[in-house]
Amino acid sequence: MTTSAPERPAAAAPTGSPVLEATGVVMRFGGLTAVNNVDLRVNQGEIVGLIGPNGAGKTTFFNCLTGMYKPTEGQVKFEGTVLPPKPRAVVQAGMARTFQNIRLFANMTALENVMVGRYCRTSAMALTSIVRGPKFRREEEATRARAQELLNFVGLGRTSEHLARNLPYGDQRRLEIARALATDPKLILLDEPTAGMNPKETEEAKQLIFRIRDMGLAVVVIEHDMRFIFSLCDRVLCLVRGETLIEGSPHVVQSDPRVIEAYIGKPDEDELEEEAAKEDHA
């Protein structure tokens, strides 16, 4: 599992061994190249941020990593082995995700949602479920206990029996994280975990992600909230039009003019003049 020395001297020195290595990932839809030759390496216990303007291909890249899409070119290695492009196999291997537009099982309770996440780590099949021997009951109890534990961990312990669709927005995001954690992942991919949250909830989400990292998981976060991402991540990758613009420590990425340009656009000549005129006036 030892690989060549990190190619990014600017980045904070990675601590653990690499969990995920995506090299040269290309995703084309017909003539449209949504992701073009993107590399990503995530080490154990590291939080990596993925930023970029709308339509930069962040979520498409996520889908390539998690087996929802089969990348046109390039490969995704998880703990040294290439993953088959099947979501289930990816989860089984230890990579879980949340969704940008929340995709909970709305008509199940919070607890049941998390219990579904345990599916791939439990084994009761038809006959066991019908006969209901001691083994089945033990497993069912363990599943329930673990789900409740995870709900407590994300701070939803008291609402475990509420329907997912009745939960407030912020809690739904946290429930998605609990459900992803239930699959016992080594790497968790969060797609805009603070979208639509107020500053207090955003801060709580940040603390939650730190706690997840402290459990020894690697985390990849897509986010638009720059203050959030730069105070959270060890390393940030900026995608623009499907290509890597820059990768490095938050400090480096933050101060790169090209990143600002990609988000806000190049200041227009006329606008500059106007602004200058205003300043003269004042």
Add this chain to the structure above:
Amino acid sequence: MTTSQTTAAVSNPRPSSQWLITLVGVALLIIGCFLSWSYVPALLGNLSVNFFPGAIQIFMIIVGVLGLFFLLLRKGLFPGAHKLLDSARGLRALSVTAAAFMVLVVIVIGLQAPGLANADPGVFVTLVGALAMVAGSFRMPSDPTVDPITVHLPSWVEILVIVAMLTVVLFGAAYALGQEDGTVFSLFLLFLAGLVVALARAGLFSWFGVIAQRNRRVIMLGAFAVAFLFPFTQNGSDANMSIATQVLIFATTALGLNIVVGLAGLLDLGYIAFLGAGAYVSAMMSHSAFANIGWKPPFLVVVIISAIVSSALGLIIGSPTLRVSGDYLAIVTLAFGEIFRLTVNNLDGNNGPDLTNGPNGIPGIPELEIGSFNFGDTHNVLGIPLGRFANYYFLLLVVAAIIITVFTRLNNSRIGRGWVAIREDEKAAEAMGVNVFGLKLFAFAGGAFLAGMAGSIKAHQDVSVTPDQYIFLESAFLLAAIVLGGMGTVAGVLVGATVLKLLPEKLRFVADYRLLTFGLLLVLMMRFRPEGLVPSQRRALEFHEDDADLAERIEDAHIEAVTPMEGRA
């Protein structure tokens, strides 16, 4: 209804005018029932004798007594029940039922007597009473009621309520089956429907629902006991038992299909083919002179072989088609149903191996014999003769019990959670590690297995197996039973199957226009209650995505149901 109105109604102890009008209406209704309704004795049972009410007059007396009960309830005579039941809503539904019922009776007298000159004053007294009830009750403000989940009665009271309910069901079913006159039967159905609606409007059923939720095991055992006792009420008569057996075989098959449709959410339009496959295998291995397989194993082995053959067919059909999503499965299963029918029609030795005797099918299948118990003989139990159909009925009851156990246990397990997740959001389920394809295939093949089991019994009960018993229409009826009754519930399917099988047996009209009436019924269901008569709560939520109140209510009930358990732990 505004709050100020309701509080005024409750705090005012003086009888209001609406209350008095309704009371007069109820009184007229009951008095009218004791008078003669028609000169013609041969009409609608016998309604021509004063002070000796006939069957349909007794229906109206029951309505009147219930109305009286609601009226007294409003005056606070039964302090406990006052909080639970909304008498005004109950009265409204009741009065509309009574009025509709009486208008129909007057029309029937006018048409069949013939002429309204043959109607006696009694029928008009009752009609006026019903109209007065309508006038009074519709101006009555609703009562404030409390949510039934907050009411806790001693458990023996709850169990008593369940026993009473099931007894009513048993005798109601026996009575309904005993009715020979189609018009009386229809009027009985109208009366029954009105009664159910009135009690539901008053909130009795949500209370029953809560009780049933708390005592699920008692309900299950009780319902099974009622079903078990039913043949003993028939005095050895085969007429009703044959219908009951058909209802049961239909319900059993529909239960199996409900695993596929209701739990896994797969639309299967060719399910009858699996039943047919089981029936054909069983017939071919029977001692019938037309059976073409030499091997005659004991019946229990045949059941298992039939089930395995059916589920193998399920695997063959399912494995290529379950990978695609959407309506493809419906089309493929539809085609499979046709392929099955055509295949058994043609395996007659001319076009292939001689297995099924083609269109003639396999007749003369002997009665089942398990050990020394022959299903064709009449057996006496406690002096009550139990005929051939009763024997099959009991066997089918056992099969139904097996399928219900499989159904409920799978539903409350890892597999059941996986199915729900697939129904809710297939992509998300896959991304959370649920084996989507495997679970779908399992539901499909498992459903086929159960149908094969039921089919192997059906072959013996029907005596012969022919291709035209297993046509698409039968699959559609099975599906209709599920849609009508409620996807994903056992009780719902039992209700749906009973309604769909019983109505054509008892009503010539429905039998002649079977497709028309069922079609209309389904359209009405889709418009007013898409989740079915007895829906599973999750299905109700799925059909009402925007109904926040419903979600709150179901959540409250759920939290109420799990909290005491946690308290005890």
